[in-house]
Amino acid sequence: MDATEAQSAEAFFASAPPLKDREVIVARVEEFVRRRLPIGGTRMVCITSGGTTVPLERKCVRFIDNFSSGHRGAASTECFLKAGYAVIFINRRGSAQPFCRSLPEDPLLTCFEPDGNKGIQPDPKHAVVVQEAVTEYHSALKTGYLLHLPYTTLFEYLEILRIVSLSSQQLQRHCMFYLAAAVSDFYVPWNSMVEHKIQSGVGPMAMELAQVPKMLMLLRHVWAPEAFCVSFKLETDTNILMKKAEAARERYGMHAVVANELETRKQKVIVVTSEGQKLVEKDAFQADVEIPLVNFLIAQQTSYIEAGGVYV
Numbered sequence: 001m002d003a004t005e006a007q008s009a010e011a012f013f014a015s016a017p018p019l020k021d022r023e024v025i026v027a028r029v030e031e032f033v034r035r036r037l038p039i040g041g042t043r044m045v046c047i048t049s050g051g052t053t054v055p056l057e058r059k060c061v062r063f064i065d066n067f068s069s070g071h072r073g074a075a076s077t078e079c080f081l082k083a084g085y086a087v088i089f090i091n092r093r094g095s096a097q098p099f100c101r102s103l104p105e106d107p108l109l110t111c112f113e114p115d116g117n118k119g120i121q122p123d124p125k126h127a128v129v130v131q132e133a134v135t136e137y138h139s140a141l142k143t144g145y146l147l148h149l150p151y152t153t154l155f156e157y158l159e160i161l162r163i164v165s166l167s168s169q170q171l172q173r174h175c176m177f178y179l180a181a182a183v184s185d186f187y188v189p190w191n192s193m194v195e196h197k198i199q200s201g202v203g204p205m206a207m208e209l210a211q212v213p214k215m216l217m218l219l220r221h222v223w224a225p226e227a228f229c230v231s232f233k234l235e236t237d238t239n240i241l242m243k244k245a246e247a248a249r250e251r252y253g254m255h256a257v258v259a260n261e262l263e264t265r266k267q268k269v270i271v272v273t274s275e276g277q278k279l280v281e282k283d284a285f286q287a288d289v290e291i292p293l294v295n296f297l298i299a300q301q302t303s304y305i306e307a308g309g310v311y312v
């Protein structure tokens, strides 16, 4: 990778606001990774999910956001857990959570009702889905197979991703990065951001946004050089989607790039690997496209491990 890319990434981190509870996060990640040692036992995947916010003020009232619901990351987390992977789930606060997708919109208020004795009980209408969600989520946490690290801003997201990648180096090829988060390409650098709420009534406002350095190259070649790396490419124009996905694979050295189009992303994706393009679609019996997608990627990682890290 070229030196300017590494420098601009370093400059990004040097000027970013300090990550709250950094030591706690580092300790939790290190402990989680340690439990996967010695390598060759449980594989680990780091799943990023949801959209990053870009604050416009340090005491943030306004921010730029994006469309991502976190559904892809949450569904994939369930699939990887079922396949026996340990999962670090880096997700946007408030976006979709694993095991909760079949619950109604406001689970706490809708799924429970007063039991007439100052307590609450599941509403019989939702009892089965509530029981399944609570059991599966808590079992993943209790058995030590799920570590949930929430973020809101772009700064938090990239800091946490860096912590996880550096800590997981020792898992070598048995670690996968599955980067489904929709990460902002533009931001307001912390050192040029105003402290207080931007005032209105001063006419139109012009604002210059800086380019967010792409971290994929650093992740792939410096932070976790042996890990199996999967990135995602989203476009709304199908005419450019595959070209951009192919370019991303080559430029960043990804082991797989999952190309998806906004409208059809829940039905089908095309995975680009060094072997070519593979259409992955959900069939009539599958609830989510993530089921065949995750199966396909696990098989690819197995070949990568068996080939001794050489991905052919």
Ligand code: PMT
Residues within 6 Å of the ligand: 048, 049, 050, 067, 068, 069, 070, 071, 072, 073, 179, 180, 181, 182, 183, 184, 185, 212, 213, 214, 215, 216, 230, 231, 232, 233, 234, 260, 265
């Ligand atoms: O959350 P859902 O509603 O279920 O939707 C899922 C999804 C459409 C968000 C997901 O499938 C997806 O495509 N995520 C990537 C969206 C995207 O816009 O990618 P990008 O072109 O901004 O970035 C490409 C890759 O680089 C991504 O894997 C991203 O995590 C990573 N990236 C991007 C910018 C940046 N500065 N650093 C990065 O590492």
